[in-house]
Amino acid sequence: MSFPLASAFIMLLGLLSACSTRPNPSPAVITNPVQLTFSGHIEPLIAKVCLECHGGKHMESGLDLSSLASILAGGESGPALVRGKPEASLLYEMIHDEKMPPEGTPLTGPERALIADWIRAGARP
Numbered sequence: 001m002s003f004p005l006a007s008a009f010i011m012l013l014g015l016l017s018a019c020s021t022r023p024n025p026s027p028a029v030i031t032n033p034v035q036l037t038f039s040g041h042i043e044p045l046i047a048k049v050c051l052e053c054h055g056g057k058h059m060e061s062g063l064d065l066s067s068l069a070s071i072l073a074g075g076e077s078g079p080a081l082v083r084g085k086p087e088a089s090l091l092y093e094m095i096h097d098e099k100m101p102p103e104g105t106p107l108t109g110p111e112r113a114l115i116a117d118w119i120r121a122g123a124r125p
């Protein structure tokens with residue numbers, strides 16, 4: 001292998017490893033909503049403020065928010081989530097109108113925006 005080719009190859013290897021070792025961005029620095037996932041970004045928020053009343057033990061209005069499947073299945077009022085449409089999703093509507101959580105610490109503005117972005121981008125698992 002000639003020298004310029006070899007060094008180009010080494011540079012390429014360096015570039016590839018730099019990409020693969022880059023740490024996952026934290027929710028705060030995410031700019032592309034397509035990267036948002038239920039397990040990575042949304043579940044922790046829901047666990048913090050909703051599961052007390054919509055988890056395994058209590059299921060107010062028959063709504064279990066502990067998994068994406070049960071959110072899609074919804075509660076007494078039907079599906080709580082419409083992929084791609086936060087404004088048509090009961091889950092988001094309740095948060096946006098500050099009806100949920102009815103007591104305790106509410107979600108912050110940026111947290112609410114994150115949930116809207118996640119739904120709009122297709123509510124990926």
Ligand code: HEC
Pocket residue numbers: 046049050051052053054060061063065074075076077078080090091094095100101102103104107
């Ligand atoms: C302190 C208990 C409590 C917490 C915490 C809570 N909820 Fe609720 N939720 C209720 C009760 C009670 C109802 C039924 C009465 C009502 O609609 O106000 C309800 C109803 C709902 C409904 C309507 C379900 C249906 O099918 O009719 C949605 C959606 C909902 N909650 C979402 C959430 C979300 C999202 C969170 C977290 C941000 C949350 N709730 C946190 C008590 C709670």
